[in-house]
Amino acid sequence: MKKFLFPISLKIIILGILNALAIWSVIILIFDSHYWMGGILILGVVFINYIFLSEKAYPFRYMVPGLIFLVIMVIYPIFYTIYVSFTNYGTGHILNKEQAIEQFENQVYFPKDSVSYTFQAFKNDSGEIKIILFSPEEEAYLCENKKIIVKVDLSDPRFIDQDKDGIIDQFDNYKKLDKIQTIQRLNELQNLRFKKDEYIIKLTNLTEFKVCNKKYQFDSSLDRLLDLENGKVYHNIEGYFVSEDGERLTPGFRVKIGFQNFTKLIRSQQISGPFLRVFGWTFLWAFLSVITTFALGLTLAIILNDPYLRLRKIYRTLLIVPYSIPFFISCLIWRGFFNTEVGIVNRILNNFFQVIIPWLQDPIWAKVALVVVNLWLGFPYMMIITLGALQSIPSELGEAASIDGASRWQQFKNITFPLLLVSLAPLLIGSFAFNFNNFNVIYLVTQGRPAIPGAGTPAGATDILISYTYRLAFEGVRGNQWGLASAVSLIIFIIVAVISAIGFRYTRSLEEVSKNV
Amino acid sequence: MKKFLTVLLVLVMLLGLVSMVSASEAGKLLIWCDETRTPVLAEAGKDFTALYGVPVEVQEVGFADIRSKLTTTAPVGEGADLIIGPHDWIGELIENGLLEPISLFTELRSKFVPVSLEAFTYGGKLYGLPYATEAVALFYNKDLVPEPPATFEELITIAKGLTNREKGEYGFLIQMPDPYHSFPLLSATGGYIFGENPDGTTNPLDVGLANEGAIRGANLLLRLVQEGIEVPGADYQTVTGLFNEGKLAMMIAGPWTLGGIKEAGINYGITKIPTIDGQVAKPFVGVNGFMISTFSENKLLARTFLTEFIATKDIMLKLYEKATRPPAFLPALDEVSANPDIKGIAISAADGIPMPKIPEMASVWGAWSDALELIVNEKLEPDQAMKNAAEQIKKTIMGE
Numbered sequence: 001m002k003k004f005l006f007p008i009s010l011k012i013i014i015l016g017i018l019n020a021l022a023i024w025s026v027i028i029l030i031f032d033s034h035y036w037m038g039g040i041l042i043l044g045v046v047f048i049n050y051i052f053l054s055e056k057a058y059p060f061r062y063m064v065p066g067l068i069f070l071v072i073m074v075i076y077p078i079f080y081t082i083y084v085s086f087t088n089y090g091t092g093h094i095l096n097k098e099q100a101i102e103q104f105e106n107q108v109y110f111p112k113d114s115v116s117y118t119f120q121a122f123k124n125d126s127g128e129i130k131i132i133l134f135s136p137e138e139e140a141y142l143c144e145n146k147k148i149i150v151k152v153d154l155s156d157p158r159f160i161d162q163d164k165d166g167i168i169d170q171f172d173n174y175k176k177l178d179k180i181q182t183i184q185r186l187n188e189l190q191n192l193r194f195k196k197d198e199y200i201i202k203l204t205n206l207t208e209f210k211v212c213n214k215k216y217q218f219d220s221s222l223d224r225l226l227d228l229e230n231g232k233v234y235h236n237i238e239g240y241f242v243s244e245d246g247e248r249l250t251p252g253f254r255v256k257i258g259f260q261n262f263t264k265l266i267r268s269q270q271i272s273g274p275f276l277r278v279f280g281w282t283f284l285w286a287f288l289s290v291i292t293t294f295a296l297g298l299t300l301a302i303i304l305n306d307p308y309l310r311l312r313k314i315y316r317t318l319l320i321v322p323y324s325i326p327f328f329i330s331c332l333i334w335r336g337f338f339n340t341e342v343g344i345v346n347r348i349l350n351n352f353f354q355v356i357i358p359w360l361q362d363p364i365w366a367k368v369a370l371v372v373v374n375l376w377l378g379f380p381y382m383m384i385i386t387l388g389a390l391q392s393i394p395s396e397l398g399e400a401a402s403i404d405g406a407s408r409w410q411q412f413k414n415i416t417f418p419l420l421l422v423s424l425a426p427l428l429i430g431s432f433a434f435n436f437n438n439f440n441v442i443y444l445v446t447q448g449r450p451a452i453p454g455a456g457t458p459a460g461a462t463d464i465l466i467s468y469t470y471r472l473a474f475e476g477v478r479g480n481q482w483g484l485a486s487a488v489s490l491i492i493f494i495i496v497a498v499i500s501a502i503g504f505r506y507t508r509s510l511e512e513v514s515k516n517v
Numbered sequence: 518m519k520k521f522l523t524v525l526l527v528l529v530m531l532l533g534l535v536s537m538v539s540a541s542e543a544g545k546l547l548i549w550c551d552e553t554r555t556p557v558l559a560e561a562g563k564d565f566t567a568l569y570g571v572p573v574e575v576q577e578v579g580f581a582d583i584r585s586k587l588t589t590t591a592p593v594g595e596g597a598d599l600i601i602g603p604h605d606w607i608g609e610l611i612e613n614g615l616l617e618p619i620s621l622f623t624e625l626r627s628k629f630v631p632v633s634l635e636a637f638t639y640g641g642k643l644y645g646l647p648y649a650t651e652a653v654a655l656f657y658n659k660d661l662v663p664e665p666p667a668t669f670e671e672l673i674t675i676a677k678g679l680t681n682r683e684k685g686e687y688g689f690l691i692q693m694p695d696p697y698h699s700f701p702l703l704s705a706t707g708g709y710i711f712g713e714n715p716d717g718t719t720n721p722l723d724v725g726l727a728n729e730g731a732i733r734g735a736n737l738l739l740r741l742v743q744e745g746i747e748v749p750g751a752d753y754q755t756v757t758g759l760f761n762e763g764k765l766a767m768m769i770a771g772p773w774t775l776g777g778i779k780e781a782g783i784n785y786g787i788t789k790i791p792t793i794d795g796q797v798a799k800p801f802v803g804v805n806g807f808m809i810s811t812f813s814e815n816k817l818l819a820r821t822f823l824t825e826f827i828a829t830k831d832i833m834l835k836l837y838e839k840a841t842r843p844p845a846f847l848p849a850l851d852e853v854s855a856n857p858d859i860k861g862i863a864i865s866a867a868d869g870i871p872m873p874k875i876p877e878m879a880s881v882w883g884a885w886s887d888a889l890e891l892i893v894n895e896k897l898e899p900d901q902a903m904k905n906a907a908e909q910i911k912k913t914i915m916g917e
Contacts, residue, residue, distance in 0.1 A: 091876050094613040095592050103614050103811060183569045183821055187543050190817040205620065206821055251614025270912055340750035342685070342759070361749050361894045451887035453897040454905060458883050458913075475883040478876035478914075479609045480588075 015052055019045060044068075078493075085261055085486035091479030092252045093239045100253035101218045101225070104241070108212040109229045111199065117141070117209045121182055121189065122174035129188065130174045133201070133209055142171075149194045149201065182206070225249070261487035271472060274452075274459035282436060282464040285370070289435040290428055292375045297382025298420075302412075304383070305390045316387075323380035331444035334373040335360075338445075363461035366446050370462060374441050378431075389423045390416070422510050429503035433496050439466045465492050543814040546573045546822055549587070549597040551580035557835045558601075565826050571818060584610065591615050591812040598813035599822070604636040604804040607644045608874040617809040617816055618642040625828060633845035636804040636871040640718070645806035646823045648833060649842035652800045653698055653771045654865035655791065659784040661766040669737065669793045672767065676746045679766045685759075689746050689767040691738075692756045694890035696882060698769050701790045701798035703734035704870065710881060711873050721877040721914050726885060727900075727907035735899035737793060739892055749894060772842050772862050787861025789868070802869035804845060880913040 022045040029038035048064065051057035087093075095103070117133035124130075131143040132152070141149040152158075160170040169176050177185065183206070194201040196211060204210045217226045225234040225241045234241035240252040265271050300319060304312050322330065337344050338359040349355050359369045393416060401411045442448060448463035448471065458471045469492070473485030546565075550558050555577045562573030576597065578586055584606050590596045596615075610616045621643060626634065629647060637645035657665050661679060666672040676688025692698050700708075707730025712723030725731060741747035757774050759765035761781035769790060778785050790798040807827060809819045826832065833849035843863045844850045853859050872878075888906035891897040897905075 091609055091879075092612040094588055094615070099592060100614060180569050183818070183825075184571060186818045186821060187815055203817065205622075206817070206824075250612050252612070268916075270909075336754065339752075339755060341682070341748040342755055343750070358749060358894070361890075449887075449890060450894065450896075451890045453891050454901070457909070458887075460887070471883060475879055478612070479879045480585075 011052060015049060019049065081486045081489060081493075084482055085490050086256055086258060087254055087483050088239050088257045088260075089254050089483045089486075090473075090481040092250065093254050093483075095251055095253050097253045097255070100241075100251050103251065104216040104225055104249070105214065105218060107215040108200070108202070109215045110210060110212050114211045116204075116211075117201065118207060119203075119209050120168065121177040121185065122171045123177060123181075123185075124174045128174075129177075129185065130171060131189075131192070131209075132168070132171060143192070143194050147193075147195055149196060257483070261484050264484065265487060265491070270457050274457045274463075274468070278459050278463055278465055278468050281367070281462070285367075285442075285464055286432050286435040286438075288371050289374045289378060289438070290432050292371060293378035293382045293431070294386075294424075294428060296375060296379040297384075298386050300379070300383045301386035301390060305387060319383060320380050322376055323384075327377050327440065328444065330377055331373060331441055334369075334376070335445050338369045360446055361450055363450060363452070366450055366462050370441065370445055373445050374435070374438070377441065378435075381431075385424060385427055386420065389420050392423065393419050418510070422507075425507040425510055426504065429500055429507070432503065433500050436464070436496055436499070437466045437492065438464070439470065442467045443470070465495075544571070544818075546571065546599065546815055546819060547597040548573065548575045548599045548601075549578045549583050550575055550601045551583070552577050553839050554601060554836060557832070557839055560835075561826060561832050565822060571822075573822070587615055587810060588613055591810050594812065596810050596812055598810055598815050598819045600808050600810065601805065602808060603872075604645060604647070604806060605872045605874045605878065607637060607639050607808065608878070609876040610808070611639055611644060612876050615811055616644045617811045617813065618644055619646060619809060619820055619823070621646075621824065625824060628828070628847050630843075630845045630847060630850065632802060632866075632869075632871065633804045633806070636802065636874070637806055639874065645804075645808045646828060647804045647806035647845035648827070648836050649805045649840070650802055650845050650863075650866050651772050651805070651842045652802045652862060652866035652869045653701070653769050653790070654787050654800070654862050655767060655789065656760065656770045656774065656778070657767040657786050657788070658760070658763060658765070659786050660763070665767075665786060665788045666791045668795075669791045669798075672791045673741070673744060673746065676767065677744060680746055682745065682748065685764055687746075687748070687759055687765045689741070690751045690756045690759065690765055691741075691747065691769045692753050693747065693749075693751050693893050694886045695753075696885040696889060697801060699734075699738060699889060701769065701800045702737050702793065703731045704800075705793035705796045705798040706730035706733040707796075708732075708734050709870075711875070711877070719873055719875045721875060722911065724907045724910050726881075726888075726910070727903040732900045732903050734793070735888075735892055735903050738889070739895070739899050742893055742895065747893065772840070772858070775841050775858060787858055787865075789861075789865050797868050800865055800869045801872040802866050803872055805842070806845070877914050880910050884909040884913070 022041060026038045026041055029035075029041065051060040051064065115135060117135055119134065120132050122130045122132070133141040133143065133149060135141070138154070140152050140154050142152045143149050158172040159168050161167065162169045182189070186206075189203050192203060194209075199211045199213050201209050201211050204212075214228055217228055218224075219226060223236045225236075226232075227234070232243050232247075234243050234247075234249055238257065239255040241249040303309065304316050304319075306312075309315075338346075340346055340356065340358050340361060343359070345359065346356050349357060357365055359365050397415050397419075398411055401415055406414070442462060442464055446460070446462045448460035448467045450461050452459070452461055458475060459468050463471065465488075469485055469488040472488065473481050546562070548558055548562065555575055559575040562575050565571060565573050580602075583600050583602055587596050587600055587610070592615075607616060630650060633647035633650050634643060636650075637643055637647055655665060662675060666675055672689060679686060679688035691702075703726070707725075708728060709725035709731075711719045711721055712725055714720045738747070756765065756768050757770065757777055760768050760770070760774070761777050761783060763781075763783060790800060792798060807823055809816055809823075813819055828846060830846070830848040830852065833844050833846040834852060837844050837849060837853060841856075841858050843859050843866065844853065850859075850863075854863065873881075884906040888897075888902040891902045892899050
């Protein structure tokens with residue numbers, strides 16, 4: 001089978017490079033202890049090698065790019081969400097345990113009799129650094145091997161003051177660093193730790209080293225943190241180090257907490273109380289969105305499909321305009337239109353009918369406003385897909401029906417509409433699922449408001465499940481609760497999946513209808 | 518060719534994976550900054566590089582995104598060394614282990630407005646170098662209100678005389694439902710958000726939004742509605758838009774509205790929020806500053822950049838020129854204190870209280886806005902609405 005565009009050797013070379021890169025990456029990943037990622041990478045590369053080397057797996061070569069994107073953009077996020085929903089990931093628990101322990105172990109405290117040293121850094125021609133510390137009693141200490149300090153006499157001949165201004169310019173063959181050079185070497189200096197008795201001396205700011213001591217020590221066998229300053233013991237409790245008397249250290253860290261996020265959803269009155277009401281409105285919202293946009297889109301499509309209509313290309317273009325305006329902008333403009341006091345809708349209503357409607361202040365009217373906005377945003381899509389589907393219905397069917405004496409309404413009801421639904425029903429289900437999670441319109445127009453009097457929970461009258469999730473996750477106790485948010489999204493995912501599955505089963509029965517036409 | 522492209526694609530993605538696990542750079546300062554201040558800092562960074570030979574990169578990040586971006590990227594070694602932001606971020610950032618304390622010499626400390634340093638202090642440690650303070654104040658149109666009211670009773674009388682909703686003219690508006698702008702009404706008579714523990718730290722279980730003073734403030738808000746002054750749907754765009762058209766005589770607003778007002782050519786003045794029952798209306802004071810990431814590999818360098826370079830009159834004035842806020846740095850504040858805008862905001866801020874910065878604040882805004890909305894829409898009595906809000910906040914914090 002020598003029908004390759006490239007000679008086989010080129011394929012081998014490219015695969016070789018790929019494998020070399022993969023091995024390199026896997027080594028880095030494993031050293032960084034990302035074992036999962038490393039394992040997945042190995043599997044992926046082995047798979048790619050197999051399909052490019054084996055003739056049997058030839059068809060897979062066309063699917064690889066799609067599969068890779070599917071894994072990265074769909075499968076990985078789903079699994080990650082599932083994983084997060086079983087953790088306490090959120091404000092206060094952002095770091096992993098190793099990072100938190102590292103932060104604690106890097107902390108120092110200054111003992112009561114802590115001494116500050118001014119310092120002078122010197123470097124030799126090869127760039128090595130020596131530091132001389134000066135104590136408050138004008139004693140000098142040399143930091144010899146970067147670990148311990150040795151007292152040196154100021155009359156030591158190695159101190160050289162060339163211009164006799166009382167400031168040492170040189171130590172041995174090491175030249176003094178001026179301020180600019182010191183700043184340039186700051187990263188190196190800040191990591192220096194010298195030992196003095198049981199204490200350490202480290203750089204605390206641009207001009208001084210200070211005696212300090214390690215504040216915390218982690219004891220991995222007992223999984224606890226020891227405060228070396230006052231001997232307090234902190235135990236690992238659900239992502240925090242907590243002492244016996246309830247003192248909690250920050251930062252906390254991420255831990256797996258099992259089903260706690262899910263049980264919280266059920267147990268907490270704050271969360272589960274409004275669930276049914278929110279769910280009901282979500283369902284109604286998605287349903288109304290689909291029905292209204294489809295009805296308008298269908299009507300317009302049928303009118304525009306009439307060959308006797310003049311200028312229909314212009315109409316068609318104009319009607320697509322709402323679709324082409326970024327809907328963020330549309331939503332905000334509509335929000336302005338519906339402003340009770342200065343909005344154009346109420347101005348017009350007031351001029352002609354002397355009524356003022358509290359669009360965004362009343363639960364019912366806010367819902368009406370949302371459906372209207374979504375109708376404006378959604379009908380062009382429905383119109384376009386219906387126009388497309390109308391083209392695919394053979395005109396003979398209509399002609400035959402009219403010869404048989406069917407009225408135009410009968411033709412539409414018994415022929416056109418059922419045939420349209422065959423191709424459109426899956427799209428309508430898709431639209432339903434989309435609107436079920438249509439966070440943007442809700443958030444940009446009403447933000448889930450108005451509030452419900454006496455509800456005592458964070459859900460507003462127009463909150464749908466996903467915007468309610470947003471409130472729970474980001475306006476909750478203390479900032480972000482990604483674990484909880486993931487748990488709710490998982491539940492929403494299941495709900496949408498079930499609804500879609502039922503919908504698709506229903507469309508299959510529609511296909512049978514089309515066979516009988 | 519297709520096959521070649523496929524392999525290329527895989528290669529590119531592998532490279533992406535490898536670069537993802539590389540760490541951030543030592544020896545180079547990376548600053549995240551909003552669009553207004555990026556030019557100033559970029560210039561300062563260049564000067565710093567010229568002087569010390571340390572490269573400085575200033576990256577523009579949307580103001581609202583800086584915090585969340587640091588939260589997600591810093592732990593994986595991709596975050597900035599320095600960020601710019603308001604002080605009420607620090608509680609959450611510190612709880613997440615993302616901020617490094619900054620120690621300042623007494624000499625430098627004394628050059629800052631004390632309240633600005635206090636705002637950036639958490640658990641006894643300083644976590645930011647402040648550069649500007651801000652607070653809401655009473656903005657008035659001098660053509661409509663020649664003499665600003667000193668008390669709320671006066672304000673109500675003036676506002677009633679100027680309000681003509683048929684003609685689209687308004688006397689006084691507060692954007693609604695917005696806890697931040699209406700807090701002065703609640704605070705004047707003794708309302709507060711969180712109380713304090715004896716040791717001076719914030720106590721999230723002492724919610725003062727439903728005490729007598731707060732309810733009195735909420736009733737005042739209702740009165741504004743009932744007198745026909747405050748209107749439903751008065752959001753930020755509506756209020757500032759009306760003011761800029763000259764159709765609104767007075768509003769409670771912050772220095773961020775100044776750009777639009779000046780552009781519209783309104784003859785405006787800024788002053789204290791009028792007293793309520795003879796008590797001073799205390800707005801929230803927000804302080805903006807620079808913060809250092811715990812995950813920075815250049816902590817001392819970053820601090821040196823701040824203390825040696827940013828904390829200078831020159832840079833502080835440049836930051837002031839980009840956005841009119843009272844500087845937190847005293848030498849710069851002295852230079853510009855004659856500016857009437859700065860004067861007005863500074864007078865208002867002088868009475869203010871720093872916005873609480875504990876992460877529990879997240880649970881406050883939603884419940885509080887809901888309460889205000891119900892009051893303004895006259896759906897619930899003020900005392901009931903505020904009590905519900907306080908109850909809800911407590912429940913959320915206790916995790917019920």
